[in-house]
Amino acid sequence: MPLSTSNEDYLKTIWNINEWQETPVTSGQLVKTLGLSPSTVSEGVARLSALGLVRHAPYGAVRLTGEGQQEAARMVRAHRLLETGLVQLFGYSWDEVHDEAERLEHAVSDLFIERLDHKLGHPARDPHGDIIPAPNQSEVPRQIPVTLATAEPGTTVHVKRVSDNDSDVLVYLEGAGIVPGIAVTVEKSQSDPQLLAITLGDVHAIIPLAAARAVVTGTADA
Numbered sequence: 001m002p003l004s005t006s007n008e009d010y011l012k013t014i015w016n017i018n019e020w021q022e023t024p025v026t027s028g029q030l031v032k033t034l035g036l037s038p039s040t041v042s043e044g045v046a047r048l049s050a051l052g053l054v055r056h057a058p059y060g061a062v063r064l065t066g067e068g069q070q071e072a073a074r075m076v077r078a079h080r081l082l083e084t085g086l087v088q089l090f091g092y093s094w095d096e097v098h099d100e101a102e103r104l105e106h107a108v109s110d111l112f113i114e115r116l117d118h119k120l121g122h123p124a125r126d127p128h129g130d131i132i133p134a135p136n137q138s139e140v141p142r143q144i145p146v147t148l149a150t151a152e153p154g155t156t157v158h159v160k161r162v163s164d165n166d167s168d169v170l171v172y173l174e175g176a177g178i179v180p181g182i183a184v185t186v187e188k189s190q191s192d193p194q195l196l197a198i199t200l201g202d203v204h205a206i207i208p209l210a211a212a213r214a215v216v217t218g219t220a221d222a
Contacts, residue, residue, distance in 0.1 A: 003051075005106045008075050009034065010044050011053060014064055015072035018140045019131075024061030066138060073133040073140075078105045078113045080126035080133075085116050087127045094127040094162075094179075095170035128170075129161030129180035129216065143219035148184060149196065149212035156185040157217035169214050176205055178215055 003011075013033050017025045030041045045062055048054040053068035064072055082101040086092040092100065114135070117123075125131055131141055151157050159182050162173055177200050178184065187197035187204070196212045198205055 003071065006044060007048060007051070007053070008071070008106060010048055011064070011068060011072035012075040012079060014054070014062060015069070015076050015140055018064070018142060020143065020145055022142075022144060024063055026061060027056075027059075030062065064140070069138040069140065070136075073137045074110070075105060077133040077135070077137070078108065080130055081113055081116050081120065081123070082108070083126045083128070084120055084123050084132070088120060093171075094164070094174065095167040097127065098164055098167070125161075125180070127180075128164045129159070130164075145216040146218035146220060147213050148178075148186070148198075148215035148217050149209050151184075151186040151217060153186050153188050156183055158183050159215055159217060160219070161216035163214040163216070166214070169211055172207075172211055173215065176200075176207060176211075177203065178207075178211075184215075184217075 010030070013030060014025050017029055017033065027038065027041050027045060030036070030045070031038050034041065036044070045054060045056050048068065049056050053065055053071060055063045055065060079101050082104050083094075083097040086097045086100055087094060117135075123132060133141075145161070148157065148159070159178060159180050161180060162170065162178070164170060173179070182200060185199040187199060194209045195206050196209050198207060
């Protein structure tokens with residue numbers, strides 16, 4: 001039986017959180033990420049548990065089962081391929097694609113997603129640098145992010161991913177030229193600890209440390 005839109009959103013969110021932390025997902029994180037009440041999230045997790053898609057002990061962590069991982073990967077793959085297609089084929093900016101892909105991912109078929117993947121040349125990452133799961137993938141590629149904010153002065157790092165949690169930050173970073181694939185050199189620390197001095201090519205810039213935390217330059221194994 002097809003999953004409801006709500007169930008698909010829960011599974012995708014659990015996968016997304018799992019990618020970037022060592023510890024299991026909590027109900028509190030789902031409340032914050034989904035913007036729902038604790039009681040609504042509890043009901044949603046209970047539905048997924050009844051379907052055999054998650055394991056959840058009372059007040060404990062929420063873990064995807066094998067079948068849950070497969071369904072979550074399917075949704076994450078659809079979302080990230082749609083984001084990529086919206087940018088490459090329809091001229092969307094990277095701060096516009098998340099909400100559009102959220103609407104489309106529940107309506108398109110698996111066949112459409114595979115044909116979109118072929119049309120795009122089988123991209124490995126979406127416009128923000130997130131890994132696009134392969135067909136039939138079920139294992140979450142868990143990694144711990146190393147961000148631009150933690151880079152040592154005098155070092156040059158390459159941007160691998162930019163968090164898409166805040167569209168205003170995406171607009172700011174794109175305007176500053178900080179996108180996946182670009183090399184950034186960190187300069188001396190500023191007198192203001194909330195600022196970071198960087199160089200991109202021949203351009204010098206000072207950016208908020210909060211924005212630098214959204215820029216992933218490497219990963220540590222989870």
